[in-house]
Amino acid sequence: MYAQTDTQSKAQMVFSNDFHDASGQLGNLTAHFITEKTWTDMNGEIGAIVRIKVTGMSVSEMSKLKVIGSANASVHDTQFLENEQEWIVPLSKGTNMWLEMSHPTYGKSTRLSLPKLKEKGMYDVTLVNNRTTTIVVHSLPDGADVYLDGNHHGKTPCEISEQRFGKHDLKLMYGSKTKEVKIDVEEGHTFFDDFDFRERRNINIISSEDNTTIYIDNQLIGQAPIHNYEVLVGPHTFKAIHTGSKGYNDTQIDEQTIDISSQTEIKLYPIKKGNVQVLTRYAGKPVYAELVVDNKDKYTSEPSYKVNLPYGTHSFRVSYNGKSKEKFINVNKPEQTQVFKLSAKNDVVWPWQREYDIAPVGFSLAYVYKQLVTTGEGQKLKENGV
Numbered sequence: 444m445y446a447q448t449d450t451q452s453k454a455q456m457v458f459s460n461d462f463h464d465a466s467g468q469l470g471n472l473t474a475h476f477i478t479e480k481t482w483t484d485m486n487g488e489i490g491a492i493v494r495i496k497v498t499g500m501s502v503s504e505m506s507k508l509k510v511i512g513s514a515n516a517s518v519h520d521t522q523f524l525e526n527e528q529e530w531i532v533p534l535s536k537g538t539n540m541w542l543e544m545s546h547p548t549y550g551k552s553t554r555l556s557l558p559k560l561k562e563k564g565m566y567d568v569t570l571v572n573n574r575t576t577t578i579v580v581h582s583l584p585d586g587a588d589v590y591l592d593g594n595h596h597g598k599t600p601c602e603i604s605e606q607r608f609g610k611h612d613l614k615l616m617y618g619s620k621t622k623e624v625k626i627d628v629e630e631g632h633t634f635f636d637d638f639d640f641r642e643r644r645n646i647n648i649i650s651s652e653d654n655t656t657i658y659i660d661n662q663l664i665g666q667a668p669i670h671n672y673e674v675l676v677g678p679h680t681f682k683a684i685h686t687g688s689k690g691y692n693d694t695q696i697d698e699q700t701i702d703i704s705s706q707t708e709i710k711l712y713p714i715k716k717g718n719v720q721v722l723t724r725y726a727g728k729p730v731y732a733e734l735v736v737d738n739k740d741k742y743t744s745e746p747s748y749k750v751n752l753p754y755g756t757h758s759f760r761v762s763y764n765g766k767s768k769e770k771f772i773n774v775n776k777p778e779q780t781q782v783f784k785l786s787a788k789n790d791v792v793w794p795w796q797r798e799y800d801i802a803p804v805g806f807s808l809a810y811v812y813k814q815l816v817t818t819g820e821g822q823k824l825k826e827n828g829v
Contacts, residue, residue: 455573456571457553458568458571459570461568462566466563491561492564492565495568501609502627504608509545511544515535516535516557530544534557534560540557549574574607578626578628580599581636583639586617588617589601590614591603591612613626617640641675646707647670647671649708649710651713652685656686659672676704681701682698682699683712685713685714697712697714714753716754716774717751717754720749721749721761721781724783725787732761732762734760734761735760736759756772761783
């Protein structure tokens with residue numbers, strides 16, 4: 444034992460009673476920071492070095508320390524080694540010297556009285572910060588077991604009092620899940636809540652349209668498609684915003700609340716669409732008419748067509764046997780049917796092209812004649828319209 448610390452009961456930073464000669468026992472990177480110049484004191488003479496290890500303090504707070512020494516100690520060119528968490532203090536050789544450490548928050552340390560220091564002697568001592576604080580630990584959900592430096596302190600939410608500043612090992616366990624971190628406790632940094640044990644799923648988000656922006660719970664995610672995006676299991680609001688060529692006034696939105704459990708694919712439809720079933724009748728019978736939608740999309744050779752279109756007004760034109768008819772149809776629901784009736788007026792309509800009522804038993808030619816009287820629309824009328 445080479446020195447003793449003064450008994451300053453109010454000091455929070457205390458030099459421990461472990462001062463010893465460590466000459467030839469550098470044992471870490473300290474050796475790389477010591478040159479011939481380091482040993483030289485303010486008078487140009489070869490002196491000694493005291494290496495001060497600091498505990499109970501965060502690295503950022505350690506860097507704020509200031510070394511104070513007696514006049515004959517000639518304290519100069521001190522270095523703080525962050526990785527080693529220690530201070531290198533060159534001093535004059537000799538006797539009757541002392542050191543103190545000062546911090547803007549913790550004040551002055553106890554005073555370390557130094558023994559006779561030999562030329563190129565290396566000495567080690569520890570400075571302990573005895574100030575304590577309360578560490579608060581939260582998790583999602585509550586109920587995780589909390590271990591600080593290997594000791595169990597209950598379940599979250601958890602407050603752990605009388606803990607020293609500086610580095611600690613913090614571990615939380617929730618069911619089969621474990622999270623371990625190293626924390627650095629310092630002034631203003633005593634609350635730790637980055638522990639989320641809630642179940643998650645990876646999902647894919649696709650859109651029926653290109654150039655669609657995706658939001659989840661009002662947070663911008665990106666442009667569809669989005670693959671392997673991690674979300675919490677449970678309900679979320681998905682929103683797809685599609686902006687057309689006309690800008691803001693051409694914006695359409697699909698917003699859905701979806702409960703994510705086992706579902707892995709989300710499909711959004713920012714442009715709502717509906718199916719329109721188109722049938723054409725000529726002389727009362729279904730026919731294979733040609734269909735043109737919005738003057739561009741052409742459909743042929745089918746007795747009926749199912750066309751999927753965005754909500755809004757669209758033009759439909761059917762043509763058959765030289766006759767045509769056009770309608771403007773408002774698509775505003777998922778399914779609807781439109782029947783086009785083409786007039787057979789002024790056309791030769793053969794009996795086998797018509798629809799007939801079922802004739803009574805023993806029908807006559809006069810009954811058949813009655814069925815042939817028509818307005819030309821393929822509608823079945825009795826004589827004189829009766």
